[in-house]
């Protein structure tokens with residue numbers, strides 16, 4: 001057993017099977033929601049959060065950590081330690097004590113907020129009014145507005161996936177998300193605004209769904225967000241806030257991406273366990289189901305988080321603009337569109 005495995009077993013709470021369980025860790029963060037008398041509720045048709053643990057096993061497969069070299073163990077610990085610490089810090093924003101004094105932000109403040117995020121490593125930022133349908137079942141959020149941002153993952157490292165280098169790059173992406181969201185949340189609160197960072201892993205809402213609604217990009221057939229700058233080499237996080245005059249965009253110029261997907265389907269062919277559907281299946285919540293998560297999870301867990309679909313996607317290596325310039329359109333493509341409505345109401349309910 002390597003030191004890194006021992007460390008993970010110490011810092012990540014154990015699941016039913018006695019091994020470290022990300023779902024148990026996230027459930028601990030979710031408990032912070034009990035500090036609120038009222039939350040924005042999910043819609044009846046909202047989907048549950050996708051579990052990380054293998055159903056029935058209640059824990060993570062730690063075998064890959066046992067095979068790391070000492071150098072790999074040290075380098076991953078240097079990322080996972082700050083990631084878990086920062087996620088823990090994010091959860092502390094939910095202690096239920098903050099009382100906002102401001103509700104509308106000036107353009108100057110928004111510029112300062114964005115500059116802070118970009119300086120800390122954010123790649124792109126947009127804004128959204130969160131539909132209840134994007135809130136996971138049995139969760140809730142303190143405010144209905146959200147800042148959505150991305151971080152990029154290094155192309156060279158990701159192109160080695162599935163590999164230790166790609167796994168470390170993904171972990172670094174999550175660490176950056178957690179660090180940046182905490183930094184932005186502190187700035188928001190210092191200026192009187194409510195700010196609740198989403199957890200970098202897991203979370204209370206469907207981040208891809210919100211990112212497409214915000215206009216950051218479009219969800220590809222592999223279920224990942226595709227953006228002009230990063231292709232699918234990105235991670236997403238949110239900050240829930242009470243700012244009512246966020247510069248929310250209503251049009252998304254990237255939806256042609258799915259017309260391209262209907263012709264491409266490379267991720268579907270390359271997935272080693274055939275986990276990606278031939279075309280997305282509309283869900284009752286307005287989103288799309290692209291992947292059979294049960295089929296993906298085992299290979300994902302045993303192969304450094306896989307990411308083959310991410311790196312094989314032409315948007316990740318050829319680039320968005322090149323594809324857009326050559327693409328002549330696909331009038332026969334099935335049309336899926338995440339719509340901003342329905343937002344059922346602003347009624348607030350107690351968390352169950």
Ligand code: SF4
Pocket residue numbers: 220221222223260261262264265266267268312313314315
């Ligand atoms: S690999 Fe092709 S089908 Fe899959 S998400 Fe990328 S562009 Fe779409």
Ligand code: SF4
Pocket residue numbers: 270271272273274275276291295296297299300305306307308309310
């Ligand atoms: S992560 Fe790997 S196993 Fe999962 S859907 Fe993508 S290619 Fe398939």
